[in-house]
Structures are given as C-alpha cells and as structure tokens.
Amino acid sequence: MNSKRHTTHNIKQMGFSGLRRFCSRIKVFLGGYECAPKTQPFHIVNRCVQFKKKSVMRQIFIQLFFISIIFNSYSQSNELKMNRCRPVRVESGEYKDFNLYHFKDIDFYFGINSFKKMIRIIKNNTEVFALNDSISDAMTYVPTLFSNTKDSQSLILLVEIATEFSWGQLVILIEQDKAYRCGFIDYGVDMKDESSIALITRVIKHNDKFEISFKDTLLYQSSNETNKIRGNRIKYILENHKLSVLLN
Numbered sequence: 001m002n003s004k005r006h007t008t009h010n011i012k013q014m015g016f017s018g019l020r021r022f023c024s025r026i027k028v029f030l031g032g033y034e035c036a037p038k039t040q041p042f043h044i045v046n047r048c049v050q051f052k053k054k055s056v057m058r059q060i061f062i063q064l065f066f067i068s069i070i071f072n073s074y075s076q077s078n079e080l081k082m083n084r085c086r087p088v089r090v091e092s093g094e095y096k097d098f099n100l101y102h103f104k105d106i107d108f109y110f111g112i113n114s115f116k117k118m119i120r121i122i123k124n125n126t127e128v129f130a131l132n133d134s135i136s137d138a139m140t141y142v143p144t145l146f147s148n149t150k151d152s153q154s155l156i157l158l159v160e161i162a163t164e165f166s167w168g169q170l171v172i173l174i175e176q177d178k179a180y181r182c183g184f185i186d187y188g189v190d191m192k193d194e195s196s197i198a199l200i201t202r203v204i205k206h207n208d209k210f211e212i213s214f215k216d217t218l219l220y221q222s223s224n225e226t227n228k229i230r231g232n233r234i235k236y237i238l239e240n241h242k243l244s245v246l247l248n
Contacts, residue, residue, distance in 0.1 A: 080146035080156060080203040080210075095120070101143050106174065108157070110141040117141070119159065121172070121179050129172060129179035144169075144198035148205055156210060156238070158185070158198050168222040169197060171212075171236075171243050183243025185236060190218040190228055200231060209239035 087099035090109070098111030098118075109120040119141055121129035142160040157179075159170040169185040189195045200215040214231030221227040233248040 078148060078205045080148050080205060082198070082201070082203075083145045083147055084198070085143065085145065103145050103147070106145075106155070108143050110143075121157075121174070123174070123177060123179075126177065128174070128177060129181070131181070141170075142196070144196070144201075146201075146203040154205065156203055156212075158201065160196055160198060169201075171238065173210075173238065173241060180241040182238055182241050183236075185212070185243075186222045187214075187219045187229075187231075187234065188222055190220045197231075209237060212236040212238065 083103060085101040085103050085108070087101055090096055090098045090100050090111075095109045095111060098109045101108040101110075105124050107120075107122040109118070109122070111118055117133040119129070119131040119133070120127060140160070140162050142162065144158045144160065146156040146158070148154050155174040157172040157174060159172060161167045161170060168188060171182045171185060173180045173182050185197070187197060189197050189200065197214065197219065200217050202213050202215075204211045204213075213235045216230055216232040219229055219231050219234065221229070229247075235246045235248070237244050237246060
C-alpha cells in the first residue's frame, strides 16, 4: 500500500514538475520567472519574481521605440517640390498685358505699368505682395514655386530677375495669407545656354526653417561675375523670414 502511494505521488510530482518547467519557460519569455519550492507543489506559497529588471528594461525599450517613431513623424525633414508655371498673357482688366502665373489659389503677375516693372501676388482674391521696380533694367521676372506637399500653408517662391542672363533669385516666403520678402540669392549658373539656377535648386524644410542648396554646378556671383564657385559649396538658410548664406 505504501509503495503504491509513493508511486502515485511520484507520478503526480513528475507531471507537475513538467508542467511547471513549461510554464516557467513561457514566463521567462514574457520577461519574468516565478519560482516555488518543489517540496510544496500543491500549497499556496510566496512567489518571487526573477529577472524583474530585465522585464522593466524591455518595456522601457519598447516605449522609447514607439515614442521615437511618433517624434520622427512630426520632426522629419520634408523636401519641397519644384513647380515652374507657364505664363498666360492677360487680355484685359487691371493687369492687361501682364504675364500671369497661376498655382492653386495663387496668382503671380509681372508686367510694366507707367514705365514701372510691377510684381503682384494675389492669393484667394487678396493681394499679399506688391513690388514696384523702376531702377533695374531687367526685362523678365520668372517665378519658380517650391511647394510643401505635407504643409500646403508654406510655399517658397524664387523670382528670377534677368535680361540676357540670370541676375539672381528674389526669395519670397508665402505662409497662409501672408507673403514675406526674405532676401536675395546672388548667384547664377555659369553656362552658355542661360539655364536657371532654380533648375538645380533643392529646398528642404526642417521644422520651422528651410534649407536651400544647389547641385555641384559652376556658379557665378551676380554682383561680381568673376567670382565663381561650385554650387555644392553654397547653402542658404531661411529662418524667421530672413535669408542667410553659408559657404563651405
């Protein structure tokens, strides 16, 4: 009788031990391990959790991983897309014989009125920018628009001032219903085909500032044509509606 009880007891003990080892592996995988004395398989015992620090660190790592993803989605740099609009001749009205460039809800006008070259930017039927130029002998003002696909409220307008070749780019920032004259890019492309520097321009938005850079092409300074430099050595920073240049 005693031997049978011992045999039954051993079978139960072995079964419980196997189940306990299986459960313990699952708990280790989940980050913790609960152990109890083997001599008391069917009694309520005080349990201790091992590898607790490892479990906490694992949870912190997972939380930081998701926080970094959320943060990057808001602070990620965004490259603006270039748009070169084609002009349309205005047939009548206040801006008769002006060149009209249209992009979404923005109308850009350039023309000559009373011997003054004029720039007008109209957004949502409201004038947001006006410039009268009666000094320079530039014959064309050609706009190139850089639009932000993720933030349609911020647009950068490069206005090329030129006659036979480019004399640089006037930089205008359009935010919501306001336009700001931010500065001037005093460089042009040193090529015989009179290519525009706007075609090799890259604009990237970093949170609240814009970075304007150029491809590795030979450029000349508009105010001093003998001063030539590679395009990849020049970078402009547009921040707080002001343009500053960085040379490498």
